[in-house]
Amino acid sequence: MGTGLLGVRLSAVEANHFLSSYYPDTSYGGKRLYDDMIEQAVTAERLGYRGVTLPEHHLINVLLMPSPLQMAVKLACETDHLELVTSVAVLPLHDMRIFAGEVIQADILTEGRLVLGVGRGAFAYEMARLGAPIEESKARFDESLDVLIALLTEEEVSWDGEYYRFDPITVMPRPMTQPMPKLMVAVMNPPGIAACTKRGFDIQTTPLAGKPELFKAQIAAHKDAKAEMGDAGRQRRIMMSRVVYCTESEAETREMVQRAHDYYGRFDNVFTGPGIVSHGDVAQLPRDQTIEELEANLVICQADEMVDRLAGYAAAGIDELILSSNLGQPQGEHLEAMERFASGVLPHLQRIAAAA
Secondary structure, eight states: OOOOTTSSOOSSOEEEEEOOOOOSSGGGOHHHHHHHHHHHHHHHHHTTOSEEEEOOBOSSSSSOBSOHHHHHHHHHHHOSSOEEEESOEEGGGSOHHHHHHHHHHHHHHTTTOEEEEEEOOOOHHHHHHTTOOGGGHHHHHHHHHHHHHHHHHOSSEEEESSSOEEEEEOOSSOOSSSSSSEEEEEOOSHHHHHHHHHTTOEEEEOOTTOOHHHHHHHHHHHHHHHHHHGGGGTTOOEEEEEEEEEESSHHHHHHHHHHHHHHHHHHHHHHTSOOOEETTEEOOOOOSSOHHHHHHHSEEEEHHHHHHHHHHHHHHTOSEEEEEOOSSOOHHHHHHHHHHHHHHTHHHHHHHHHHO
C-alpha cells in the first residue's frame, strides 16, 4: 500500500541516503569527493531508496557542500526518480530575495523532485565567519522562513522586519511546483517539532548521539501534532537521521566504530567545541564520551542486530530513515554497506512498520 513519490506517508518506513561529504584526508580532493557522492546517489536509486539528503556546510572538511541546490540539479541529471532533499539549506546564510529564485530554478531543473529542507545552522565556526552569528540564528531563521514562503507563494511582496526591509518585488520565474516547492523544517526539540508540524511543515530531525528516549519523544511530538490537526495533518511526514552502517563482520564493526569516534572528535569541535580549524581541516579533539558509550548510541553493526536495533524506530512511526554512513571509509566499502542494508535490513523494517 503506497502513494506517489511526493504524496502521503506510505505504510512502510522508507530509506534515504545522506550524502555526507566528510573527508578527513583533504588531499583526496573535491572532484573525487563529489564523484563519490554522485555514485552513492545512483546506487541509492538502484537499491530502492526513496531519496538522498544533501547538507549545506562551508569552509570545513566535515559535511562539506557549499551548494546543495547545485548538487540536487546535478543528481537530477544522473537519476530518474530519486527524491532530492536538502538537509539542510541554512537560511540565515542567504538573502531570501536571491535564494527564492535559486530554489525555483532548482525546482524546475529537477522537474519537481526537489524537497527544500531548511534550518537555522549548527556550526558556530562557519556561521560567525559568514556573518550570521549562531546566537542570532533562531531569530534570523524565523524571519527568513516567513520571507521565503511569502516570496515563493505571492507576488509583489514587501517587507518591514528586523532583518529584511524591502519594497514590493516579485521573484521570477514563478515556481513550477504549486503553491511552492515542498518544504521541510529541521528541528530537534519535541515542542518545536510539534509547533512546526502544526504549521503544516514536514519534519527532519535527529537525536544525534542521544539516548533512545529522545527519538521516541521526537516522533511522539510529531504524531500527536498530526492527530490534533485531523485531516490536515494526514500528509505530514517525519524523517529521522541516524548514523547507520551495516557491517559485514565484527571486525568491520570495530573498525567503523573507531572511525565514528574519530569523526565525532571533529564534529564536536565545530558543533559545540572551540572551532579549531586550519586550512579547512577541522582538528580532531579528545572526547568526553567513551567509544563504548558512542557505540551504544549509534547503529553500526551487522544486519541481524541492526534489524533488532532499528525495529523501535520503525514501530514508533518514522516515515523515512536518513542513513548517515560516511565516516571516511573507502568508497567501495561504503557501497557494499548500502547493498547489505537494502537487502538484509530494509525489508524487515518495512514489515515491522506496516504491522505497527
